[in-house]
Amino acid sequence: xxxxxVIWAMIASACLTLALVHVLVWLRGREAYANLLFAFTAFxxxxxxxxxxxxxxxxxxxxxxxxxxxxxVPVWVLIVSLVGFVRFYLQAGRAWLAWTVCGVRTFxxxxxxxxxxxxxxxxxxxxxxxPFLGETVAIADGVRNPWMLLGHLSLLLLMIFVLDAAITVxxxxxxxxAAMVGGSIAFFVIAAAMExxxxxxxxxxxxxxxxxxxxxxxxxxSYELSQNVLRAERLSSxxxxxxxxxxxxxxxxxxxxxxxxxxxxxIWMTDKGRxxxxxxxxxxxxxxxxxxxxxxxxxxxxxxxxxxxxxxxDEYAMEYRALLPDGTLxxxxxxxxxINDSDGKGNRLFGVSMxxxxxxxxxxxxxLVVEASPNGIILVDEQGRIVLVxxxxxxxxxxxxxxxxxxxxxxxxxxxxxxxxxDHRAGFHAAPAARAMGAGRELFARRKDGTEIPVxxxxxxxxxxxxxxxxxxxxxxSARKQAEAEATQHLKELAYLxxxxxxxxxxxxxxHELNQPLGAIVTNAGAxxxxxxxDNLSGEKLQEVLQDIAADGRRAAEVIRTMKGMGxxxxxxxxxxxxxxxxxxxxRLTRSEALAHHxxxxxxxxxxxxxxxxxxxxxxxxxxxxxxxxxEASDELPTDRRRVIIGTERDGDSAxxxxxxxxxxxxxxxxxERVFDRFFSTKREGMGIGLFIARSIANAHxxxxxxxxxxxxxxxxxxxxxxxxxTRV
Amino acid sequence: xxxxxxxxxxxxxxxxxxxAIGRLLESEDYAVEMFTSAREFLGRAAHNGPTCVxxxxxxxxxxxxxxxxxxxxxxxxxxxxxxxxxxxVATCVQAMKAGAVDYLPKPFEExxxxxxxxxxxxxxxxxxxxRLQRKExxxxxxxxxxxxxxxxxxxxxxMLNKQIAAxxxxxxxxxxxxxxxxxxKMGVASVAELVVLAQRAGIAPTSSL
Numbered sequence: 001x002x003x004x005x006v007i008w009a010m011i012a013s014a015c016l017t018l019a020l021v022h023v024l025v026w027l028r029g030r031e032a033y034a035n036l037l038f039a040f041t042a043f044x045x046x047x048x049x050x051x052x053x054x055x056x057x058x059x060x061x062x063x064x065x066x067x068x069x070x071x072x073v074p075v076w077v078l079i080v081s082l083v084g085f086v087r088f089y090l091q092a093g094r095a096w097l098a099w100t101v102c103g104v105r106t107f108x109x110x111x112x113x114x115x116x117x118x119x120x121x122x123x124x125x126x127x128x129x130x131p132f133l134g135e136t137v138a139i140a141d142g143v144r145n146p147w148m149l150l151g152h153l154s155l156l157l158l159m160i161f162v163l164d165a166a167i168t169v170x171x172x173x174x175x176x177x178a179a180m181v182g183g184s185i186a187f188f189v190i191a192a193a194m195e196x197x198x199x200x201x202x203x204x205x206x207x208x209x210x211x212x213x214x215x216x217x218x219x220x221x222s223y224e225l226s227q228n229v230l231r232a233e234r235l236s237s238x239x240x241x242x243x244x245x246x247x248x249x250x251x252x253x254x255x256x257x258x259x260x261x262x263x264x265x266x267i268w269m270t271d272k273g274r275x276x277x278x279x280x281x282x283x284x285x286x287x288x289x290x291x292x293x294x295x296x297x298x299x300x301x302x303x304x305x306x307x308x309x310x311x312x313x314d315e316y317a318m319e320y321r322a323l324l325p326d327g328t329l330x331x332x333x334x335x336x337x338x339i340n341d342s343d344g345k346g347n348r349l350f351g352v353s354m355x356x357x358x359x360x361x362x363x364x365x366x367x368l369v370v371e372a373s374p375n376g377i378i379l380v381d382e383q384g385r386i387v388l389v390x391x392x393x394x395x396x397x398x399x400x401x402x403x404x405x406x407x408x409x410x411x412x413x414x415x416x417x418x419x420x421x422x423d424h425r426a427g428f429h430a431a432p433a434a435r436a437m438g439a440g441r442e443l444f445a446r447r448k449d450g451t452e453i454p455v456x457x458x459x460x461x462x463x464x465x466x467x468x469x470x471x472x473x474x475x476x477x478s479a480r481k482q483a484e485a486e487a488t489q490h491l492k493e494l495a496y497l498x499x500x501x502x503x504x505x506x507x508x509x510x511x512h513e514l515n516q517p518l519g520a521i522v523t524n525a526g527a528x529x530x531x532x533x534x535d536n537l538s539g540e541k542l543q544e545v546l547q548d549i550a551a552d553g554r555r556a557a558e559v560i561r562t563m564k565g566m567g568x569x570x571x572x573x574x575x576x577x578x579x580x581x582x583x584x585x586x587x588r589l590t591r592s593e594a595l596a597h598h599x600x601x602x603x604x605x606x607x608x609x610x611x612x613x614x615x616x617x618x619x620x621x622x623x624x625x626x627x628x629x630x631x632e633a634s635d636e637l638p639t640d641r642r643r644v645i646i647g648t649e650r651d652g653d654s655a656x657x658x659x660x661x662x663x664x665x666x667x668x669x670x671x672x673e674r675v676f677d678r679f680f681s682t683k684r685e686g687m688g689i690g691l692f693i694a695r696s697i698a699n700a701h702x703x704x705x706x707x708x709x710x711x712x713x714x715x716x717x718x719x720x721x722x723x724x725x726x727t728r729v
Numbered sequence: 730x731x732x733x734x735x736x737x738x739x740x741x742x743x744x745x746x747x748x749a750i751g752r753l754l755e756s757e758d759y760a761v762e763m764f765t766s767a768r769e770f771l772g773r774a775a776h777n778g779p780t781c782v783x784x785x786x787x788x789x790x791x792x793x794x795x796x797x798x799x800x801x802x803x804x805x806x807x808x809x810x811x812x813x814x815x816x817x818v819a820t821c822v823q824a825m826k827a828g829a830v831d832y833l834p835k836p837f838e839e840x841x842x843x844x845x846x847x848x849x850x851x852x853x854x855x856x857x858x859x860r861l862q863r864k865e866x867x868x869x870x871x872x873x874x875x876x877x878x879x880x881x882x883x884x885x886x887x888m889l890n891k892q893i894a895a896x897x898x899x900x901x902x903x904x905x906x907x908x909x910x911x912x913x914k915m916g917v918a919s920v921a922e923l924v925v926l927a928q929r930a931g932i933a934p935t936s937s938l
Contacts, residue, residue, distance in 0.1 A: 512787060512813075512835075516743050519812075519835035523749035526839030530756035545752065552745055595787045 003133045008053040011215045015046035018222050025229075034089040034228075038221050040081030045218050047074025049211035056137035056207045061124035064140050065117025071208075072112040072119060072151075078214065079105045079158055082185060085221065086165045090181060092172075093165035101161055104154040111147050120148045120200050130205050137207045144201065155193045162186045177224065184220035188213040256353040260287065262310060263346035276332070276355055278324040295321035295329070302334075309338045310347055319356065331360040376474035380409045382467045384425055396455075396476055398448035409472075414446045425470070432461030432468055445474060454481050491696055492569070495621065498693040499566045502624050509592035513559045517552035524549050562589060562620065571617040576724055579612060579619070579648050579658050580605045586623040587646070590631070597631040598639040604647035609656055613724035618697045622705070625690040626660040626717050633664030633715060654723055655703075661716040666709040675707055694719075734778035735850050738807070740764045740796070741785035746835075750783055750812075753839050754846065767791035767799075775805050779857050781830070781849035783842070786813040786820060794820065797827050806856065808849035812837060859929075866930035872914050879935075880907040884920060885927045886934035 019042035026036040051071035058064035083098045112119035124142035131137075166182020169175075192210035199208045247270065250257055256273020260266070267285035274281055277293045294302050298320035309316040315337045322330040336351035370377055376393035380386055386409055389401045397404070397412055404411070409425075410418045437443060437457040444452040454477050462469045503510065528545045531537035562585065565571070587594075587601055594601050612619075627644065634642035644662050651657040668674055676695045691705075698705035703721035710716040737759045741747040747763050754761045764770040767788060782800075786793035797809050810831045811824050821832050830852065831845035873881060876897075883893045890908065894901045917923045927934070 515835040516746055519837065520743070520745045520749040522836045523746070523753050523839055523842075527749065527753035527756045530753070530839075534756070536756075548745060548748065555745075592787055595789060595792060600789065 002135050004053065004056060004135060004137060007133075008049050008056075008211065011049040011211050012046040012053075015042040015049065015215065015218055018042045018218060019046065022222075022225065034085060035225060037081045037085040037088060038218075038225055040077055041085060041221065042218050044074040044076075044078030044081060045211055045214040048078060048214060050074075052208055052211050055140075056132070058127065058138045061127055061140065061142065062117070064127060064138060065121060065124045068120055068140070068208075069112055069118035072109050076105055076109045079154065082189070082217075083158065083161065086162055086181070086185070089224075090165050090169050090177065092168040093161050097157060097161040097164065101154055101157045104150060104157060108147075108151040108154055111150065115145055115147065119145060119151055121145055128205070130207070132207055132209075139199065139205060139207050141202075148200070152193075152197060155189070159186055159190060162189070180220060181224050185217050188217040188220075192217075250352075254355045258285075258290075258351045258353070260349040260351070261346070262349060273353055276330065276353055277322055278326070278328070293322050293324065295323040297321075306336070306349065309336060310349065313338050313340055313347075319360075329357075330355055331357045373473075376472075376476070378404075378409065378412075378472045378474065379462070380425075380470045380472065382429060382469075384409050384422060386411075387469060393474060396447075396453075396474060397445065403448075412445055414444050414452050428459065428461075428470065429468060432470075434458070434460035437472070445476075453478050491693075494689055495571075495618070495693045495697065496569045498625070498689050499617075499621050502621065502628065502690070503563065503566055505628060506589065506593060506624070508596070509590060510559065510563060512592040513589055514556055517556040517559075520552045521549050521556070524552070558585075559589070565617040566621070568617075571615050574613050574615050576611045577614050577616055577619060578609055579656060579721070580609055582616065582619050583623055583646055583648065583658065586620055586627055590624065590627050593628060593631050594644075597634055597642065599631045599634050599642045599644050601627075602643060602645045604645065606648045606650060606656075609648050610650065610723040612656060612701070612721045614701050614721060615697075618700075619721075622694040622697050622719060623658075623660070625694045626719070629690065630660055630662035630664075630715075633662045636664060651720055655720055656723055657718055657720040659716055659718050661710050661714060663712075663714040666713060667707055667715045669709070672707050672709060676705070735854070736760045736762060736776045736778060736780045737846055737850070738762050738764065738770060738773075738780065738782040740767060740770045740782060740788070740793075741812070742766060742788040743785070746785070750842070753842065754783075757843055759846065767793075767796040770796070771799060771803075775807075779850050779853035781808040781810060781846060781853055783810050783812060783846065786811050786824070794824060794827070797824065797829065801827070806853075808853050810842070810845045810849055812842070863929055863931070866915075866926050869915050869926075870930055870932065873911060877907050877911050877914070880904065881911050881915075881923070881927065882932060882935045884908060884911065885924045885932070 019039040022035040022039040026032045026039065048071065051067055051074060054067040055064055058067055080102050083101050086093050087098055108119055117124055121140065122143035122145050124140050126141045127138040128141055129136040130139050162182055162185050166178045166186065169182060170178035192213035195213065196208045196210045198204045199206055250270060251272050256270055256276045258267055258269035258273050265286045267287065267290060269285055271281055277290065279285060291299055291303065302318065302320050305316045305318050315335065317335045319331060319333050322332050333354045333356045334351060336349055338347055338349050340347050370390050373390055373392055376396040377390040378386060378393050379388035386404045386407050389404045394401055410421050413421045437459050443455050443457055445455045446452050456475045456477050458473045460471050462471050524545050528537065528542065531541065583605065630644040634644065641663060644660065646660050648656060648658045676691050695705040698719055701721055703719065706718045708716050737754050739747055739750050739761060741750065742765055744765060747765060751761045751763045768791060784793045784796060793811055800807055809829045810833065811829050812833045812835055824832055830849040833841055833845065880893060883896065890901050890904045894904045912923065915923055915926055917926060
């Protein structure tokens with residue numbers, strides 16, 4: 001076999017193979033026009049190669065003429081398909097130029113079959129045998145047909161068209177394609193055309209061998225298209241990935257996806273979706289099958305929503321219950337969209353279904369918790385409208401919830417505060433933070449019947465899609481108030497009992513304190529009478545005696561007044577007191593006790609002590625308790641060491657403090673504070689309420705009563721009281 | 730011995746009470762000395778004459794009972810009248826046992842106090858009188874010779890001259906002379922008088938019988 005036969009046959013077969021491949025590609029996807037057009041180009045090239053071989057092997061001028069005439073057919077196919085390929089594949093090139101190229105070339109083809117023997121020759125005179133690739137091939141001799149210039153023109157126009165298109169693509173930025181497709185087409189078509197033209201005009205003595213050049217163009221185009229195949233492969237792989245990711249995401253989110261082909265009544269559904277509704281993976285699904293899994297009560301609603309979506313080509317969203325054959329009830333949140341495909345498949349409904357049973361249960365639980373709360377719960381929006389109330393709130397306020405929801409929250413505010421309440425609300429929204437309402441003030445809530453009850457209200461902001469809501473928790477504290485009042489009353493009575501106990505303890509001492517002045521009075525009066533009897537009483541002396549009597553009378557009255565105060569349940573109002581005076585009076589009352597316990601009392605009183613605003617009887621009760629305790633604590637000591645030190649001092653600018661210190665065994669080392677516990681007593685006959693009461697009295701005066709073990713032994717009690725604002729400078 | 734020698738002490742830490750009591754006693758013309766504490770009172774030298782103390786039971790530092798005790802330890806014999814503003818029966822009993830003359834709760838009738846003071850002073854006077862007499866007897870006894878003292882003890886034991894002479898191994902005449910001197914020195918005329926004096930001076934009789 002000769003080289004010419006081998007090469008041209010290979011060109012033809014290669015082109016045919018490529019053509020067939022791309023025809024198959026086009027058959028798969030009817031939109032792949034570029035592949036179809038490429039196939040035509042390849043067919044054309046193959047035909048062209050065949051014709052060239054035919055010409056080279058021609059044995060007579062007639063046969064050569066016939067071969068050349070038929071050569072124009074594959075050339076036409078080649079050129080027209082090239083134009084189409086450029087238009088479709090590169091999306092470039094001027095349409096009028098394309099049509100002109102095709103028109104001129106078609107006209108050339110027509111002329112080719114009109115003229116005899118063909119477009120190129122008027123007549124063929126003979127054949128020359130020329131050497132080519134190591135053998136001899138035929139080239140023609142004859143009169144050239146000037147109409148063949150029309151064919152040349154079509155080639156020129158094709159060049160212009162392709163170059164123009166390549167430039168457009170280049171400018172668009174796709175330089176690779178411009179060079180690869182536009183450049184190679186232009187270059188090799190020029191090369192092929194020049195070779196053919198020069199050969200036909202007899203300028204060079206070689207056979208027409210343009211097909212190898214076209215072959216290169218075809219190869220370039222094929223390479224380019226194969227790039228597309230590779231890209232498509234990558235795309236499909238990407239698509240697989242994204243499908244997997246989607247499947248993973250939908251599975252993780254408990255999402256079921258489905259598509260309903262409305263016209264075919266076929267439903268495709270992901271496995272997850274099938275699991276959601278209790279379908280086996282292979283079950284064929286249609287609309288009725290799916291609807292059968294919807295809770296009967298929710299079926300009409302779902303049906304209506306889907307039909308509306310199909311009618312309006314719009315989306316739908318809803319929640320419904322799915323009832324599975326095994327009785328499981330699921331809450332499904334569904335969204336979907338109807339799409340009308342332009343490819344004539346009709347309406348398709350894409351849907352997403354999600355299992356929201358857990359969320360709904362949580363919501364339901366939340367609702368139950370709110371509803372079951374023993375405290376009133378009221379949710380109020382930014383405009384002050386009630387959004388939600390619970391059963392306790394209904395009971396607390398005496399309204400039904402239908403009376404409350406939507407109403408201004410001021411309905412529940414006492415009338416005298418309704419005016420300012422909106423400002424308070426605005427203030428809260430300006431700085432929303434969870435806190436107790438009212439900042440220490442006593443709050444009241446207004447019931448439907450107009451009565452007001454004491455309440456405590458905690459408010460916290462809740463951010464929601466509707467803006468900031470205010471959650472108010474309302475606690476009815478009537479019972480607590482009542483209990484507090486009772487506790488106060490109990491404390492009062494306990495304090496009274498404690499005072500009575502002290503009085504009992506001091507009975508002897510008090511009698512002494514009273515008898516002392518009374519005795520002096522009686523004695524003085526007796527003496528005066530005797531002086532009188534003897535006529536031995538000067539006016540001066542009488543005056544002296546009477547003054548003494550009056551002083552003792554006052555002294556007795558003072559003791560009686562204190563005793564009366566201590567013996568009363570009500571302790572009277574507060575007054576300005578100097579603690580030094582209270583201490584002096586307490587020491588006088590306990591003088592006999594000090595003697596009985598052989599205790600020496602030492603006072604270290606601040607000479608200019610600021611006054612306190614306090615209740616005399618109560619403060620005296622505190623001091624009497626502390627002093628009597630100190631005496632008793634001293635009993636264990638030898639008599640010469642029994643001392644009690646009582647002092648007062650300023651404590652900063654706004655307080656004074658008094659201390660009572662003994663030298664006894666001191667406080668329980670582990671828990672000094674235990675002495676303030678109720679019913680804690682180390683005394684044999686003590687009730688154990690003295691210090692407990694003393695501390696509660698100190699606290700009621702905004703003061704403190706503390707105990708410590710003093711250095712050098714014994715206990716020291718500190719009573720600290722704020723000074724009266726009236727006496728502070 | 731006259732009434733002017735009598736003195737009343739008042740001890741009370743309550744100044745107004747102290748003053749009132751003092752005033753009452755003065756209205757009856759008693760000589761009164763007043764003290765506001767037991768220590769002050771103890772610092773004062775003992776009065777040489779009939780005296781009594783009106784003592785407040787409840788006082789700081791040294792109370793009435795302790796003062797009474799202190800006085801006894803010092804050998805002072807002041808009669809004590811307690812006054813108290815409110816003390817228990819126990820203290821009262823203790824005070825009486827320790828030799829208090831009286832115990833008056835405040836407020837007391839001034840008559841009661843005055844009567845108690847008078848009674849105490851009378852007893853004190855009596856005591857003083859006895860003390861004086863005993864001193865006189867002792868002074869006389871001191872003039873006797875040892876032999877005369879022995880004879881005195883035998884005489885008041887009721888022994889006869891003959892018996893005494895036999896005891897001392899001497900003659901009845903000698904004893905008679907001694908006996909006469911004893912009677913003379915002691916300033917008595919009869920054996921009965923001698924017995925009373927000896928008794929008052931605390932001289933014990935001796936008898937070999």
